[in-house]
Amino acid sequence: xxxxxxxxxxxxxxxxxxxxxxxxxxxxxxxACFDKELEHWMRPALHGSSGPASxxxxxxxxxxxxxxxxxxxAYWIHPPTERTPFWQLGWEEDGSGQRGRAVFDPVxxxxxxxxxxxxxxxxxxxxxxxxxxxxxxxGLAGVFMLAALVSGVIIHRRIFKDFFTLRPRAQGQRxxxxxxxxxxxxxxPFHLVLAYTGVAIFVAAYMPAGGMxxxxxxxxxxxxxxxxxxxxxxxDRPAGTPVPLDQLVTAAQQQWQSTDTGWIxxxxxxDASSVVxxxxxxxxxxxxxxxxxxxxxFTGELLHQQxxxxxxxxxxxxxxxxxxxxxxSLIRLLYGVLGLAGCxxxxxxxxxxxxxxAARQTPGLHLVQALxxxxxFGLPVASLVLLWANRLIPAELEHRAxxxxxxxxxxxxxxxxxTLVSSRQPLARxxxxxxxxxxxxxxxxxxxxxxxPHSHLLxxxxxxxxxxxxxxxxxxxxxxxxxxMARYRPRQPVPAARKTECGESEVTV
Amino acid sequence: xxxxxxxxxxxxxxxFSLAMARHHRDLFGRPPSRPRQLLYRLLGILGTALxxxxxxxxxxxxxxxxxxxxxxxxxxxxxxxxxxxxATAGMNNSRR
Numbered sequence: 001x002x003x004x005x006x007x008x009x010x011x012x013x014x015x016x017x018x019x020x021x022x023x024x025x026x027x028x029x030x031x032a033c034f035d036k037e038l039e040h041w042m043r044p045a046l047h048g049s050s051g052p053a054s055x056x057x058x059x060x061x062x063x064x065x066x067x068x069x070x071x072x073x074a075y076w077i078h079p080p081t082e083r084t085p086f087w088q089l090g091w092e093e094d095g096s097g098q099r100g101r102a103v104f105d106p107v108x109x110x111x112x113x114x115x116x117x118x119x120x121x122x123x124x125x126x127x128x129x130x131x132x133x134x135x136x137x138x139g140l141a142g143v144f145m146l147a148a149l150v151s152g153v154i155i156h157r158r159i160f161k162d163f164f165t166l167r168p169r170a171q172g173q174r175x176x177x178x179x180x181x182x183x184x185x186x187x188x189p190f191h192l193v194l195a196y197t198g199v200a201i202f203v204a205a206y207m208p209a210g211g212m213x214x215x216x217x218x219x220x221x222x223x224x225x226x227x228x229x230x231x232x233x234x235x236d237r238p239a240g241t242p243v244p245l246d247q248l249v250t251a252a253q254q255q256w257q258s259t260d261t262g263w264i265x266x267x268x269x270x271d272a273s274s275v276v277x278x279x280x281x282x283x284x285x286x287x288x289x290x291x292x293x294x295x296x297x298f299t300g301e302l303l304h305q306q307x308x309x310x311x312x313x314x315x316x317x318x319x320x321x322x323x324x325x326x327x328x329s330l331i332r333l334l335y336g337v338l339g340l341a342g343c344x345x346x347x348x349x350x351x352x353x354x355x356x357x358a359a360r361q362t363p364g365l366h367l368v369q370a371l372x373x374x375x376x377f378g379l380p381v382a383s384l385v386l387l388w389a390n391r392l393i394p395a396e397l398e399h400r401a402x403x404x405x406x407x408x409x410x411x412x413x414x415x416x417x418x419t420l421v422s423s424r425q426p427l428a429r430x431x432x433x434x435x436x437x438x439x440x441x442x443x444x445x446x447x448x449x450x451x452x453p454h455s456h457l458l459x460x461x462x463x464x465x466x467x468x469x470x471x472x473x474x475x476x477x478x479x480x481x482x483x484x485m486a487r488y489r490p491r492q493p494v495p496a497a498r499k500t501e502c503g504e505s506e507v508t509v
Numbered sequence: 510x511x512x513x514x515x516x517x518x519x520x521x522x523x524x525f526s527l528a529m530a531r532h533h534r535d536l537f538g539r540p541p542s543r544p545r546q547l548l549y550r551l552l553g554i555l556g557t558a559l560x561x562x563x564x565x566x567x568x569x570x571x572x573x574x575x576x577x578x579x580x581x582x583x584x585x586x587x588x589x590x591x592x593x594x595x596a597t598a599g600m601n602n603s604r605r
Contacts, residue, residue, distance in 0.1 A: 186585035334579030
């Protein structure tokens with residue numbers, strides 16, 4: 001078998017089999033570029049609040065002491081920023097390892113109603129909400145994506161000649177192949193870099209054996225040495241009186257000559273060994289500076305200033321390049337557009353596979369068609385329903401975030417089941433789901449108007465552009481989806497000669 | 510300034526596409542002559558360089574490079590979609 005032939009087989013099957021998983025990863029990764037904007041949008045209680053930010057780190061820490069009785073392994077606090085104008089708190093319980101999260105109004109310091117927030121999409125992106133196993137699955141999909149990208153370059157004979165070519169009216173699978181090539185080739189540097197960094201940044205978690213052998217099965221020792229960080233083992237002695245967190249934050253800011261404070265991490269707060277580590281935040285660089293200052297929680301003594309080794313700085317640069325938290329909204333917009341191009345590359349690639357085999361009635365055709373519809377339509381529909389649930393579930397309801405998650409899961413399941421039992425033609429199914437998506441996207445700003453008096457477009461347009469942009473994106477997406485639905489109407493059979501001239505525009509998803 | 514850099518990226522990609530016979534024919538009805546093809550390529554290279562320079566000036570070496578590459582890729586997709594639109598419109602007109 002020649003190289004190009006073997007690469008064709010690798011590209012076809014190595015691309016098709018993980019494509020549904022890759023779509024989930026790329027689509028949620030695209031949404032996760034705007035996770036903080038979505039989180040802000042999903043917290044309407046914040047939108048009407050005004051006044052100077054008066055809550056403090058100590059106030060958040062006190063809330064934790066009052067509301068969580070279990071002994072804590074650690075907790076972490078993040079002050080408000082331009083993109084996340086609220087205090088964030090997370091904690092991990094000792095022993096059980098159970099984690100919690102809460103968010104606070106920057107003006108009053110009051111805890112806000114829970115929601116999944118944009119973090120839901122971010123977690124779905126990197127571990128499918130399935131912990132370590134999910135990370136391995138996503139990592140494997142990333143490796144397949146790298147293989148499919150490289151083999152795709154090898155098999156594409158006219159990579160430069162067809163660089164800009166897209167013929168929507170072309171015959172058979174040609175139009176979809178053009179789309180697959182355009183979105184794949186033009187966005188190739190982005191897809192390659194994101195797939196590579198996505199796999200590489202978790203390599204120590206995927207393959208921990210080397211570190212475990214070298215560091216006597218103590219992964220923490222490995223990470224601390226690699227990062228140039230600081231850790232103090234627990235002394236099992238009662239804690240003293242802690243220095244107020246705000247005092248330590250002020251000391252850190254004076255040390256840096258900057259007010260950009262990032263995460264404040266308090267390790268084993270109930271033990272005499274407790275350490276408060278304060279990180280500097282700098283979104284103006286790709287790799288955030290790992291300038292962490294560690295203080296004794298009870299004396300306030302500066303114990304350690306992180307000196308990041310060059311290799312770890314290189315690693316952090318790769319993390320930053322993947323996460324797109326630098327360079328402002330322009331970078332996130334570009335990542336978003338190119339992420340959508342990645343989604344389109346997958347959709348078009350799968351459609352090429354289907355159309356090549358449609359005439360031959362290859363086994364598995366219906367399964368691929370059903371999976372295409374369930375994933376390529378099910379995930380966006382479920383994501384929109386999650387946003388609807390965010391606005392419709394009462395703020396005071398207990399376990400609100402869980403209900404949001406269930407609305408997402410059940411919607412996706414419903415679309416999948418409907419696809420499996422539906423006897424409709426794929427084209428009709430695609431049209432119906434395009435219509436559902438258009439209705440959900442167009443209806444959301446209206447629901448926002450009816451349920452959140454401080455959050456709708458008429459209020460936010462001039463005052464809070466980051467919120468208005470979410471509604472505007474929904475409106476524009478809704479219109480585009482409605483246009484797409486209107487265009488993809490079943491065609492009457494045409495005479496063979498005319499059909500050759502016009503080509504087809506059927507969607508087989 | 511980011512808008513200017515993006516416009517430059519789109520112009521550069523448009524020039525590169527016009528250096529190709531198929532896209533030139535779609536827009537002007539005939540393939541480009543050899544000197545014109547070289548001119549388009551030169552303009553494309555200059556536009557790419559200008560886009561890179563504008564981004565490096567605005568965002569510095571590190572972020573400017575990433576922004577420029579992102580803009581060039583985004584511009585490439587936009588030009589591909591626009592050319593498809595033009596070619597389809599041309600096909601419809603010729604059928605009438």
